[in-house]
Amino acid sequence: MSTRSKTLVTTLAAGGIAFAAAIGWLGFGTATPGASLDVTVRACGELPATDSPYPGMAWVPGATFTMGAEGTYFEEGPAHEETVAGFWMSTAEVTNAEFGEFIAATGYVTLAERGIEDPTTGEHIPGSAVFAPHVSEAPVNPFASWWYFMNEANWQQPEGPGSDIDDRQHHPVVHIAFEDALAYADWKGQSLPTEAQFELAAQTSLYRDADGNYTSNTWQGLFPFQHDPVDGYTGTAPVGCYDANALGIYDLIGNVWEWTQTTYYATHAFPDPQQFPEGYDPNQPGEPVAVIKGGSYLCAPNYCMRYRPEARQAQSKGLGTSHIGFRTVINPAT
Numbered sequence: 001m002s003t004r005s006k007t008l009v010t011t012l013a014a015g016g017i018a019f020a021a022a023i024g025w026l027g028f029g030t031a032t033p034g035a036s037l038d039v040t041v042r043a044c045g046e047l048p049a050t051d052s053p054y055p056g057m058a059w060v061p062g063a064t065f066t067m068g069a070e071g072t073y074f075e076e077g078p079a080h081e082e083t084v085a086g087f088w089m090s091t092a093e094v095t096n097a098e099f100g101e102f103i104a105a106t107g108y109v110t111l112a113e114r115g116i117e118d119p120t121t122g123e124h125i126p127g128s129a130v131f132a133p134h135v136s137e138a139p140v141n142p143f144a145s146w147w148y149f150m151n152e153a154n155w156q157q158p159e160g161p162g163s164d165i166d167d168r169q170h171h172p173v174v175h176i177a178f179e180d181a182l183a184y185a186d187w188k189g190q191s192l193p194t195e196a197q198f199e200l201a202a203q204t205s206l207y208r209d210a211d212g213n214y215t216s217n218t219w220q221g222l223f224p225f226q227h228d229p230v231d232g233y234t235g236t237a238p239v240g241c242y243d244a245n246a247l248g249i250y251d252l253i254g255n256v257w258e259w260t261q262t263t264y265y266a267t268h269a270f271p272d273p274q275q276f277p278e279g280y281d282p283n284q285p286g287e288p289v290a291v292i293k294g295g296s297y298l299c300a301p302n303y304c305m306r307y308r309p310e311a312r313q314a315q316s317k318g319l320g321t322s323h324i325g326f327r328t329v330i331n332p333a334t
């Protein structure tokens, strides 16, 4: 363990509730998470132009649909009727190139670069959560033993110092905290999707097609030990590598999880959300949490079947990771 990581562990042990809740479930150390990433066997072209007044955006017609599901994961229930007005949605996840334009225009510094504040000491610790695949089949912590807080990991060096995005300009940007995604959306004059908007837009997005072909970037093999690049990628893929859905929108399922603006509660029928205005996740009570949607390249049938439109997960607003990105929407004036 590096000196800096030892410092971080010590700091965490003495830290306040919010800081501990934000990253307390992470491991620490000098993992080499980039070792198995980016086995590229699939060629990806430029995304086709959209028939839209907004470049790169597709129209999602308003609808009343069944949101949520029952019988898979508790937090997806209850299934219920939801009505969403029509809106424009980016056909792709925000890429490193696009996020770089935002940074160049504004000088914005992401939360991972500024660092997570330890409320006890006031120290800001730059870094983010990085996935590090396990190398043995020894029993593992069912929640998080493959996640590490990597000092100085951020969107420009996704696996920490020494890594870069030179060859990933068209990959989705990662290590984006909730406030970073909001800042980008504001700069564009757009919004983050709500959970209901995302779920409606993803109704025809598939994990595999009727013939069994992979139509999104997920994990094949036994998570987290064995990762076979059957779908072409073991890390993030450039946006738009897989089939668009019926609306012409890519990667709503898989590649990276995506932030929504919706506050997370542990069920669609949470009894008293007003009591928890910052959301409630029983795995990290007290931590402000938002809903992320769509699953990622780390979702496998044996562990996380969240490559489905109704799947949802809580994410600490104050922490990006190496498998969470976002896209934006435009809501027509009503």
Ligand SMILES: [Ca+2]
Pocket (backbone or CB within 6 Å): 217, 218, 219, 220, 229, 231, 232, 233, 234, 235, 297
């Ligand atoms: Ca994959």
Ligand SMILES: [Ca+2]
Pocket (backbone or CB within 6 Å): 093, 251, 252, 253, 254, 255, 256, 257, 258, 294, 295
């Ligand atoms: Ca996605």
